[in-house]
Amino acid sequence: MARGNKVSSAVIRRLPRYYRYLSELQNKGTTRISSGALGTAMGLTASQIRQDLSCFGEFGQQGYGYTVSSLREEVAEIMGITRGHSAIVLGVGNLGRALIENFPFSEYGFQVRAAFDVDPKIVGSSLQGIPVYDVKKLGEFLQNEPVNVGVITVPKQVAQKIANELVAVGVSGIWNFTNVEIAVPEGSAVVESVHFSDSLLALSYMISPRGTGDDDDEMDE
Amino acid sequence: MARGNKVSSAVIRRLPRYYRYLSELQNKGTTRISSGALGTAMGLTASQIRQDLSCFGEFGQQGYGYTVSSLREEVAEIMGITRGHSAIVLGVGNLGRALIENFPFSEYGFQVRAAFDVDPKIVGSSLQGIPVYDVKKLGEFLQNEPVNVGVITVPKQVAQKIANELVAVGVSGIWNFTNVEIAVPEGSAVVESVHFSDSLLALSYMISPRGTGDDDDEMDE
DNA sequence: TAGATTGTTAATCGATTAACAATC
DNA sequence: TAGATTGTTAATCGATTAACAATC
DSSP, rough: OTTOOOOOHHHHHHHHHHHHHHHHHHHHTTOOHHHHHHHHTTTOOOHHHHHHHTOOOOOOOOOTEEEEHHHHHHHHHHHHHOOOOOEEEESSSSSHHHHHHHGGGGGEEEEEEEESSTTTTTTTEEEEEEEEGGGGGGGHHHHHSSSSSSEEEEEEHHHHHHHHHHHTTTEEEEEEEESSOOOOTSSSOEEEEEEEHHHHHHHHHSSGGGGOOOSSSTTOO | OOOOSSOHHHHHHHHHHHHHHHHHHHHHOOOEOOOHHHHHHOOOOOHHHHHHHHTTTTBBBBBBEEEEEHHHHHHHHHHGGGGGGEEEOOSSSSSHHHHHHOOEEEEEGGEEEEEEEOTTTTTTEETEEEEEEGGGGHHHHHSSSOOOOHHHHHHHHHHHHHHHHHHTTTTTTEOOSSOOOOOOTSOOOEEEEEEHHHHHHHHHHHHHHGGSSSSTTOOOO
């Protein structure tokens, strides 16, 4: 077990996929699986799966494989799902509202504590039981109730400004949905961005006659 | 110039970022840039940038660097922005509506032709001038007006079903926003997924005490 | 026990970085 | 011309795959 070593970004990005497949297997009633079978299902090699898991410990049994439910729980633990994260949503436009109303934060261990906006028409209301406050009250709110993650769904013009405020009060993660690169001081918060446009442009490349791409089959299909 | 070779996924994923930075530089009025300066701005090495670009041609000039506007155009061309893609949106819930109303498809060369839903309350209406049809009319619509990309924002239970219909009528790309893996027959359509949950779970890992991660600084900041 | 499958070490492959001749 | 910077080839680094002893 090569624990303690730095875990590469490639491995971190595969963890949620493992979790997704393991959850699916569990729902189907499958109780055990080998690295070989999981690899076939996911389009990865058995070697890679065993290598990936070995970053975190020993979860299998020789001659048997892995118990689906317990491996799933281990992966959940590794990713920090059980850590009881709290979050706030900055910007209750279409996207912010879509996330609050439809995205199952709690399934991933996050509790949304509040949302913030500038529009007086929605400030004071609540969505799914989550109160919407004036963004001016952000600092005040965070002083009383520290949160781990800020979800940025504001217009891109104010994204960096909001990020600065979040960093100032010591948020540890920023989940950024705007199409700009958020800059934070070295070692302050971690920024994870969902860049819709990057994704669409990659797709555009891949469907353009010349760029059928080599890989990527490894992802889909 | 190593043209004609297969372009790796890593390179394809960086193209949109190049485009983003070049657009920003252009907006700032910067007319020329060297691979060194661009690398510093983006957190990449000059070598990598030159290596990446060399997959597609020669765009610079020794002793000078690159002309921002023309490199930007070249990258746009490479990604297929100028190709005049058309798209339809499947599912006009919160997220579908958020995309239609806020995401600048046209900026990336996509024209949204129609949206589809099952809800009789919205079927027949239009958003931003885009008509919402009954999903039953999907096949009929596509016969008369072929589109390149289907954007899937339906509930995940029906995602695969919709994907099958899209593939059946020969769509070349699927932009999937549901939290499931879409399966398509080998060599039919390209699937590009925006997995919100994968992103949030990666963030969860990174903010969890043990998993401050090694890399990723290479991405943010 | 025999067969299966793990965790890990070694080999391979690919991607990133460094170096440098060409040249604007 | 001298300095800067490209495109490309070679060197390094890291990630994936293969192999295999350990063992359930």
